[in-house]
Amino acid sequence: MEKITSLQNSRIKNIVKLSKSRERQEQNLFFFEGAREMSLALVSGYEIDSVFVCPELFDKTDYPDVLDAISENKLFEVSAAVFEKIAYREGSDGLFVLAKPKGHSLQDMKLSKNPFIIILEAVEKPGNLGAILRTADAAQVDAVIICDPATDLYNPNAIRSSVGCLFTVQTAICTSQEALTYLQKKEIKSFAAELQASHWYQDTDFTLPSAIVMGTEADGLTDFWLRNADARIKIPMRGKIDSLNVSVSTAVLTFEAMRQRGF
Secondary structure, eight states: OEEEOOTTOHHHHHHHHTTSHHHHHHHTOEEEEOHHHHHHHHHTTOEEEEEEEOHHHHTTOSOTTGGGGSOGGGEEEEOHHHHHHHOOSSSOOSEEEEEEOOOOOGGGOOOOSSOEEEEEESOOOHHHHHHHHHHHHHHTOSEEEEESOSSOTTOHHHHHHTTTGGGTSOEEEEOHHHHHHHHHHHTOEEEEEOTTOSEEGGGSOOSSSEEEEEOBTTTBSOHHHHHHSSEEEEOOOOSSSOOOOHHHHHHHHHHHHHHHTTO
């Protein structure tokens, strides 16, 4: 295993560059941290480009066998100082991974007989995206569809906040029109979350094939979804602030649907 101790090493300098979305797209690479996350990525069929291991930290991992699946020429030992340079989260177990992104097309999605889907329009905050992926994993929804995204699915903060759920949840990236056409073709009813809606979410029937459509915190949904969704629904707001965080709102609606479905 090659050992890297210099911060000026070309591989380390390139990792720093990958913090920018444009570099990730041009190099067709993204990065994440953690042995558990890597085990999930491997199970999900992600191609691992290279792995950087800090032995002092990796000795404490709960997943010591995860490196067995990686060929020797893809493994690099790094010093504590080098790992500190590339790491982006606290409490790391000393594993930093470069991997190739997957395609995220609607056509590749596999749905259950009675699907439930989360649709995000123009999601802009990586932390919210990651939190919603955690909700999607916990509820075992069929998929998350990201329409007209304003942030990168492989943004390091999205991956970190998803705690690995990026690798466990089916995701598709498309335009809003493509998503609407897909729902109509699959006969999945869409419910647009809107503060001015007249129908309460708890009175909505989510037991049939359903999709909830969530907008941004700043502007909500665009007219496209407000016009074209099958129904508009809202969550009761009793405080002086008229909006929950979008990830919290998504969780409220999702778990109401799961409750109705007996999960």
